Amino acid sequence: QQQVKQSPQSLIVQKGGISIINCAYENTAFDYFPWYQQFPGKGPALLIAIRPDVSEKKEGRFTISFNKSAKQFSLHIMDSQPGDSATYFCAASRETSGSRLTFGEGTQLTVNP
Amino acid sequence: DSGVTQTPKHLITATGQRVTLRCSPRSGDLSVYWYQQSLDQGLQFLIQYYNGEERAKGNILERFSAQQFPDLHSELNLSSLELGDSALYFCASSVKWGNTEAFFGQGTRLTVV
Numbered sequence: 001q002q003q004v005k006q007s008p009q010s011l012i013v014q015k016g017g018i019s020i021i022n023c024a025y026e027n028t029a030f031d032y033f034p035w036y037q038q039f040p041g042k043g044p045a046l047l048i049a050i051r052p053d054v055s056e057k058k059e060g061r062f063t064i065s066f067n068k069s070a071k072q073f074s075l076h077i078m079d080s081q082p083g084d085s086a087t088y089f090c091a092a093s094r095e096t097s098g099s100r101l102t103f104g105e106g107t108q109l110t111v112n113p
Numbered sequence: 114d115s116g117v118t119q120t121p122k123h124l125i126t127a128t129g130q131r132v133t134l135r136c137s138p139r140s141g142d143l144s145v146y147w148y149q150q151s152l153d154q155g156l157q158f159l160i161q162y163y164n165g166e167e168r169a170k171g172n173i174l175e176r177f178s179a180q181q182f183p184d185l186h187s188e189l190n191l192s193s194l195e196l197g198d199s200a201l202y203f204c205a206s207s208v209k210w211g212n213t214e215a216f217f218g219q220g221t222r223l224t225v226v
Contacts, residue, residue, distance in 0.1 A: 034214070043205075043219050044156070089155075089156060098207070099215040100161050103155055103156040106155055
């Protein structure tokens with residue numbers, strides 16, 4: 001059972017545009033929601049993370065919006081750059097499970113120059 | 114560089130064979146996780162260790178096993194390999210139990226021919 005659903009599967013954005021990736025989760029016990037960025041040939045790397053006690057977290061050009069009642073969260077990349085081209089994974093975990101992550105399916109982002 | 118070291122980077126082996134993948138976590142990290150990344154299944158959690166003890170199993174086949182040694186490095190053993198086992202295998206580590214950043218290695222690409 002896929003507990004975290006991610007969309008879109010792929011996304012093409014022009015340089016300077018806004019990239020938006022959405023995720024929905026099922027398990028209300030999840031209490032930590034990170035986003036990971038993966039470049040070809042590399043392992044996933046933490047980009048930004050949020051806990052359900054806040055509705056938004058911003059770090060530079062990256063913002064997570066979190067809607068607890070809808071069980072949805074999204075990643076916004078402002079002023080997207082060609083260097084942002086990568087695969088993005090949303091994930092979820094719960095305190096009692098350590099840092100074990102349930103991942104979404106991934107979104108391949110391409111930012112055209 | 115995440116500080117998590119995985120060896121080997123690439124492995125090509127025949128069906129029916131057995132291989133061992135090795136992971137050295139970041140210095141001081143007590144938790145180790147193994148994930149499998151394939152094109153059709155995305156990133157799937159396999160197994161989790163904390164300070165030498167197995168803590169959780171995910172979608173890990175009975176043909177697969179793992180262990181974490183006293184020096185905290187971990188090995189993932191894959192036996193009776195099938196073509197469908199071809200995938201990227203990632204190790205991740207985190208410093209403590211609970212929702213905290215997990216650092217991923219660069220992965221081992223396994224090809225079963």
